[in-house]
């Protein structure tokens with residue numbers, strides 16, 4: 001008989017089930033408390049019961065867990081210091097959606113050498129998330145692969161669906177069942193409507209095929225996620241962080257019967273991929289917040305220990321603490337940016353109280 005399937009499959013390698021990985025690296029009481037408290041804090045900001053700002057801050061991608069932990073220890077100090085004004089959550093991105101091809105993140109290729117040891121990547125990701133949460137630092141991730149949540153989602157306080165997948169039914173279904181708040185980015189061309197549609201979809205229950213933690217293909221029925229929101233990240237049509245874009249997005253959300261709560265990504269097309277421009281974007285957002293805007297509930301900042309980005313040269317040691325995907329703000333600028341934003345939150349609070 002003529003062979004008709006797997007004609008383009010070069011190999012199939014089994015990996016450990018989520019249960020195996022979760023049993024090897026189990027959730028601790030301390031980590032569960034960190035996740036629970038951060039999720040509740042984000043929910044309150046989204047519901048308007050807490051006037052703080054949510055900030056998802058950290059590297060574009062994690063490629064070196066030691067540098068990620070050093071970054072987290074610096075961020076933890078600022079998180080504590082600014083806790084009255086900002087709910088800081090570390091951006092801990094393990095999955096990178098690529099425009100064409102490129103390194104797809106720590107889970108997909110943890111050794112950065114095209115050896116694609118996904119089994120190892122899943123464990124590295126879970127171990128880092130556990131260590132961060134154990135130390136009191138909550139984490140936000142992008143959910144790209146629809147199976148990875150089963151390995152890590154108990155350690156995630158906030159999730160994003162990226163610009164390239166916001167329109168995907170699979171990701172909307174996944175978002176409808178995730179236990180944390182989920183932000184949907186606008187499309188890469190700048191289309192905000194697709195993110196508004198995504199929120200509407202993910203707020204509804206869905207039924208779809210997925211994998212249990214034991215590894216069984218099953219029908220999942222979700223309740224819908226009322227903690228979904230838009231993330232404005234700009235697009236090829238231009239940035240979308242200014243007041244006119246916030247107004248237009250809020251109008252779209254209102255028309256759809258959705259809460260006007262918006263997160264703005266200071267990076268990507270909003271910074272035109274120039275990392276230092278994140279400071280200007282954050283300044284503009286800060287002016288809007290200080291002026292009384294309470295629709296901007298959150299910001300995202302791409303930041304690492306060392307400013308900029310680098311290409312990983314085969315055989316060469318990468319610069320410690322610098323991004324290997326998009327360029328990031330360095331630590332000192334991040335510190336300045338967050339302190340200034342905290343000040344704008346205080347100004348808004350004082351004005352409201354006056």
Ligand SMILES: O=C[C@H](O)[C@H](O)COP(=O)(O)O
Nearest residue numbers: 096097098099100102325326
């Ligand atoms: O955030 C990271 C990148 O912008 C995204 O993964 C796309 O990257 P690429 O265009 O370099 O593939």
Ligand SMILES: C=C(OP(=O)(O)O)C(=O)O
Nearest residue numbers: 097162163164185233268
């Ligand atoms: C890939 C990312 O963003 P976007 O989906 O907006 O391109 C990201 O935040 O890492």
